[in-house]
Amino acid sequence: MELSMVGVVIVAGLVLAVAAMAAFLRAKAFPKEMDGIPGSLGWPIIGESFSFISEFSSPAGIFSFMNERQKRYGKVFKSYVLGRYMVFTTGREASKILLTGKDGMVSLNLFYTGQKVLGPNSLLQQNGEDHKRLRRLIAEPLSIDGLKKYFQFINNLAIEMFDDWAGRKVLVLEEASTFTLKVIGNMIMSLEPTGEEQEKFRDYFKIISSSFASLPFNIPGTAFYRGMKARDKMFEMLDAIIARRRIGSDLQQDFLGSLIKKHGSDDDEKLTDAQMKDNILTLLIAGHDTTTAALTWLVKFLGENPAALDSLREEHMEIQSKRESGSSLTWSEVNNMPYTAKVVSETLRRATILPWYSRKAAQDFEINGHSIKKGWSVNLDVVSIHHDPQVFVDPHKFDPSRFDDPLRSYSFLGFGSGPRMCPGINLAKLEISIFIHHLVCRYKWKPIEKDDSVQPTLVRMPKNKYPILVEPLH
Numbered sequence: 243m244e245l246s247m248v249g250v251v252i253v254a255g256l257v258l259a260v261a262a263m264a265a266f267l268r269a270k271a272f273p274k275e276m277d278g279i280p281g282s283l284g285w286p287i288i289g290e291s292f293s294f295i296s297e298f299s300s301p302a303g304i305f306s307f308m309n310e311r312q313k314r315y316g317k318v319f320k321s322y323v324l325g326r327y328m329v330f331t332t333g334r335e336a337s338k339i340l341l342t343g344k345d346g347m348v349s350l351n352l353f354y355t356g357q358k359v360l361g362p363n364s365l366l367q368q369n370g371e372d373h374k375r376l377r378r379l380i381a382e383p384l385s386i387d388g389l390k391k392y393f394q395f396i397n398n399l400a401i402e403m404f405d406d407w408a409g410r411k412v413l414v415l416e417e418a419s420t421f422t423l424k425v426i427g428n429m430i431m432s433l434e435p436t437g438e439e440q441e442k443f444r445d446y447f448k449i450i451s452s453s454f455a456s457l458p459f460n461i462p463g464t465a466f467y468r469g470m471k472a473r474d475k476m477f478e479m480l481d482a483i484i485a486r487r488r489i490g491s492d493l494q495q496d497f498l499g500s501l502i503k504k505h506g507s508d509d510d511e512k513l514t515d516a517q518m519k520d521n522i523l524t525l526l527i528a529g530h531d532t533t534t535a536a537l538t539w540l541v542k543f544l545g546e547n548p549a550a551l552d553s554l555r556e557e558h559m560e561i562q563s564k565r566e567s568g569s570s571l572t573w574s575e576v577n578n579m580p581y582t583a584k585v586v587s588e589t590l591r592r593a594t595i596l597p598w599y600s601r602k603a604a605q606d607f608e609i610n611g612h613s614i615k616k617g618w619s620v621n622l623d624v625v626s627i628h629h630d631p632q633v634f635v636d637p638h639k640f641d642p643s644r645f646d647d648p649l650r651s652y653s654f655l656g657f658g659s660g661p662r663m664c665p666g667i668n669l670a671k672l673e674i675s676i677f678i679h680h681l682v683c684r685y686k687w688k689p690i691e692k693d694d695s696v697q698p699t700l701v702r703m704p705k706n707k708y709p710i711l712v713e714p715l716h
C-alpha cells in the first residue's frame with residue numbers, strides 16, 4: 243500500500259514536471275506579442291502538428307487545414323506546427339508583401355536540415371545583393387536561349403523513354419524522376435544518361451533528396467546523417483569533374499562550364515568551388531522533385547479530364563501533321579504550343595506542388611492590419627490562392643481554359659513571383675512540353691488503381707507513384 247502511494251506521488255510529480263516543461267516551452271515558443279494574432283496554439287509541445295500532417299498528405303492537401311482556420315480567424319492566423327510557431331496568411335496583399343520582399347523585409351525561411359544539406363553558399367540562403375548576384379550568374383544558362391542547346395538531348399531522351407512504354411504497366415513518378423534527373427545532370431555537368439557516373443549520381447542524389455526535410459539528428463542510422471555523407475560523396479564527384487575541366491581535358495559548354503568560365507574571369511562574378519558546389523546541389527534539389535511531380539500530376543489530371551486531353555492531343559497532332567514524315571519535334575514547335583502552356587499552368591494550379599512559401603520577417607511590418615515582428619516565420623498559403631472561387635470559378639475542376647485571358651497579378655503563383663521566382667521555369671516548361679508531345683501523340687493510358695493519397699513530403703506527389711497501363715494510340 244505504501245509502495246503504491248509512493249508510485250502515485252512519483253507519477254503525479256512526473257506529470258507536473260512534464261506540464262511545467264510544456265508550459266515553459268510554449269511560453270518560449272510563443273512570444274507575448276503573438277497574442278495579438280488570432281489562432282490556436284494547439285497542444286503543448288506538439289501544437290497543431292498532427293492535424294497539419296494528416297491534412298498535408300490528404301488528397302486535398304493543407305487546403306482544409308487552412309480553410310477551416312481562415313473561416314474562424316480570418317486571413318492571418320497563428321499556429322504551432324512541427325516545432326515552430328508560424329503565422330499563416332493568404333491573399334493578394336500578403337503575396338505582394340512576402341514575395342516582393344521589398345526593402346529586405348523578409349528572407350527565405352529554410353528549416354535546419356535544408357540549410358545543412360544545401361550548404362551555406364546556396365542561393366536559398368542568400369539575401370539582398372548576394373542573392374541578386376547569384377541569380378544573375380545562373381540566369382543566362384537557364385534562359386530560353388541558353389537552353390536551346392539542350393533541346394536535342396531532352397527530346398532524344400523522351401523518345402527513348404516512351405519507346406519503352408508501349409503495352410506495359412508504368413509507374414509514372416518513377417519514369418518522370420529518371421527522366422528529369424538525367425536532364426538536369428546533363429544540363430549542369432554534361433553527365434551521360436547511362437553509365438557508372440550516372441548511377442553514382444542517381445544514388446547519391448536520392449539519399450540527399452530524402453534527407454532534405456528529415457529530422458535534425460545527425461547521428462549514424464538517421465536519414466540526415468546518410469544525407470550529409472551522400473552530400474560529401476556527391477561533392478567528391480563534382481571536385482573530380484571540376485578538376486578535369488580546369489586542366490582542360492574536358493571542356494563543356496554546360497552550366498558548370500559557364501560557372502567555371504566566370505570563376506576565372508577578372509570581374510566581380512567569381513565563385514569559389516564551395517559556392518559552385520552548393521549551388522549545383524541547390525539546382526538539383528529545387529529542380530528535380532518539382533518537375534517530377536508536375537509530370538506525374540499532369541498525366542493524372544489529363545487521364546481524369548478527357549475533354550482537356552482531346553484538345554491537347556489536337557494541338558500536338560496538328561504540329562505533327564505539318565512536319566515531314568520521319569522527322570521529330572523541333573525547337574520552334576516546342577516554343578509554340580499555346581494550349582499546352584495553359585495545361586501546364588492548370589496542372590500547377592490544381593496540384594500546387596509547393597503548398598506554402600515560407601519567409602522569415604527581417605523587420606517588423608503589417609499584414610492585413612496585424613503586426614508581424616522581426617524573426618517570425620510567416621507563411622503564404624498558396625493552395626487557398628489557387629483555389630479562390632472569386633478568381634477560379636469551380637476551383638476544383640481541371641480547366642485549362644481559365645488561362646485563356648491574363649490573370650491579375652498574384653492570382654497564380656505556380657512558379658512564385660518577385661525576386662525569388664523560380665529561375666528554372668524555362669527548363670521545367672521545356673521538359674514538360676517535350677514530354678507531353680510524345681506522350682499524347684503516341685499513347686492512351688488508364689490508371690491501374692484508384693488511390694488519391696499524397697506523399698507526406700514537402701513537394702506534393704501521388705503516393706502510389708501513379709501506376710498506369712499504356713497502349714499505343716493506333
Ligand code: HEM
Pocket residue numbers: 350365366377524525526528529530532533536590595596599600655656657658659661662663664665666667669670
Ligand atoms: C514544375 C517545376 C517547378 C516548379 C513548380 C517550381 C516552383 C518553384 C517555386 C514556387 C519557387 C519559389 C518558392 C518561394 O518563393 O518560396 C521556386 C524557386 C526555385 N526554383 Fe523552382 N520550380 C520548378 C522547377 C525548377 C527547376 C527545373 C529548377 C532548376 C533548374 C528550379 C530551381 C529553383 C530555385 C534554385 C529556386 C530558388 C530561387 C531563389 O530563392 O532565388 N526549379 N521554384
